[in-house]
Amino acid sequence: MITEKPKPNPPLELRLRVLSAIDYAPGDSIRERIKAVSQRAFVDHTTGHEYHFTWRTIETWRCRFKKHGLTTLDNQSRRDKNTYRKVKINELAEAITEVLPSLRFNKTGVIPKSALYRKLLQQNYFSRYQLSPTTFYRLLRENDLLNSEQTQKLRQSFAMRYANELWQADTMHGPSIKQPDGKWRKTFLIAFIDDASRVITHAEFFYADNTENMIDAFKSALFKRGKPQRLYFDNGSNYTSKEMLQACLRLDIHLSHAPVRDGAAKGKIERFFRGFRDRFLTQHLQFDSLDELNDKTHHWLENDYNNHYHSGIQMTPLDRFNLDRERLQFLTDDEATAELFFVEETRKVSKTNVFSINNQRYECPVDLREKSIQVRFDRSRRDQFIVYYNDQRIGPASLLDLHFNARQRSAYPGDNA
Template identity: 65%
Template sequence: MPIPSLEVRLRVLAAVDAAQGATVRERIKQVSQQSFTCHQSNHVFKFTWRTISTWVYRYKKDGITTLEKKTRADKNAQRKVQVSELAEALSEVLPSLSANKVGVVPKSTIYRVLLARNYFTRAQLAPTTFYRFVREHELLDLESTNKLRMAFAMLHANELWQGDTMHGPAIKQPDGKYKKTFLIAFIDDASRLITHAEFFYRDDTQNMINAFRTALYKRGKPERLYFDNGANYTAKEILQACVRLDIRLSHAPVRDGAAKGKIERFFRGFRDRFLVMHTEFSSLETLNQLAQAWVEDEYNSKLHSAIQMTPLDRFNLDYRRIQYLPNNEFTEEVFFIEEERKVSKVNVFSINSNKFECPVDLRGKTVQVRYDRSVRDRFIVYYKDQRMGDAMPLNLYLNAQLAREHKDD
């Protein structure tokens, strides 16, 4: 029997979320009666409730990365910090350090600098492990270090984006109170380009979606995303958008900042080189204007020591590979949440305690309804992945009038 693809498994999870039932167990039982067709192989799958329960548990515990049951790639290896990650950090730290009288930089000094600059914690990289890695892999040799660093980096722009959120400065409001801000940013792994960075007053799913949508329009579609396990980055809208755009989504291990080293190092530089230059900001709009100007002029357009060119120039080397999103209905609705609904015999379905009429005759069918959670003013009906159109609010009075006129005719 063929192995179900990741897309099929995500659709099963989405079906559980949208199913009727007072408990998760009831919803899983209901979904176990459904069939799911793989769009690539056209194979029809049905899954037992125990299988679906396992997927739901794994996803809630550790995220989408655990849907694929496989042997760890790092089995029998040191798991907290990989050699390639250490090589990446050393390539940035070593040029800033001076040799002693005998012409070497003490390894103990290098280790303390790595901890002080928040590349790793002592729990992630013990001194004995650091010394062993340096000795076995000749990490203080620039050529060896660069080879390992390049093995860790992606080869092309938009192969992988890292994304994360940073606490920003508080802004004084008209009522005299201060309001926290949050910076949501995305970095391209190969070029180190910041594809988009924006401050918001709330660290929530809707703002995450707004920032990610802007990044996609500005820099094109990445092949992979690497996020942490925060609620914003594991939201249903993000999962569904990645399936629709054919983007592979994975999540960093819990409390493992080193796994997102590039975006974390950008945040550190952003604090040290931008935020320290400003005592306060008059408004969120002003903060974003200044921050985005700094990102484009002082970061994306300046020489980056790790790649020995500007991030923008490195990103543009792969311009033929960039896939920009078309400006059409599909793109507009990519981040809409989707729920399945059963259409009644009179071509009506219910959602959010309201009744709507399907745009075409879909009586007795199970349809997918997409809508913007933050607005909920439009409900678009899809059937078998085909867009059917906008649903109309049920108007019993108008329907009765039309029926009467038809009868009179």
């Protein structure tokens, strides 16, 4: 069966003829005249091809011509031509460097590209949707990714230069633990990794994947390893919560989020999770409690991961992290630091210097009548409310006690009349 070759895109001259035909087409409105033109056939005198255009196509050309002029009608190449939207070159270089040592040379002394591609997919560095075989081979050829010197340059551009320049974080589903009542509860591992050194700044299992546990894990990471300049999270509700955003603003930490459904953007934390499953969870099949799970996890992290040689940085993560120790900024564990992680809400103070929150009424520590204040509190406890005004800490609010205030007022001179 002979198939007809597809027609080339209509040239600019033909498109202009279509637009000029609108002025002479029958119809009382522009829409009717465009539809009349869509019923006609137009022939390209250069190639002899005959074209028919829908009225929507003609209307699009007309709008672009009126708004932007002649140049928008000409054929244009894709804006993202010669770029790769789903896979970054430096991420692929990083993955190839980690996978190559596990592959063997063939009889001719080279590693087959097909074997390298299959290995990348098997170890979940990329999915076939992100990286097709054709794209993979083209990336290898155009960027010389099997050249160790070139790959090293690309990998260095992918990693941060100093420790605590950037942390990545994510949540992994962990093993279920049997409770005293016989029921099983799922666990979730919240982990932070430093981009430059690959140090796991903190990782901890919880029974719930919520904002409260996320903040607790984040605080532990800050106290252990210092303050990062940037955080790179996914778009989960815990990582986009009001508490996390407010804490980053107060700590002067830049918070950014990975594109939706783009796991490769968080490649380092994803690869840690894969290694954690293969090297730790497969060796410990059952845990009696959450405390036992966390104790063994912390022991493995500090002894078998952070102090273990990492091929990507040519040293142990902890040694690489300590090279930049003089640059690190640590937090002090005090009351002021704790309040950095409190959730903040705005309240209007009444004429009697009282505001309402958590279905209760509180008195301001100083006279702030009829002013808007910021109230910070620990969402998990809600037992103390700290008043801020114009970003200045005023002090803790006190629960309104009408009887105490009445007794105080009766004690003033002249109130016994």
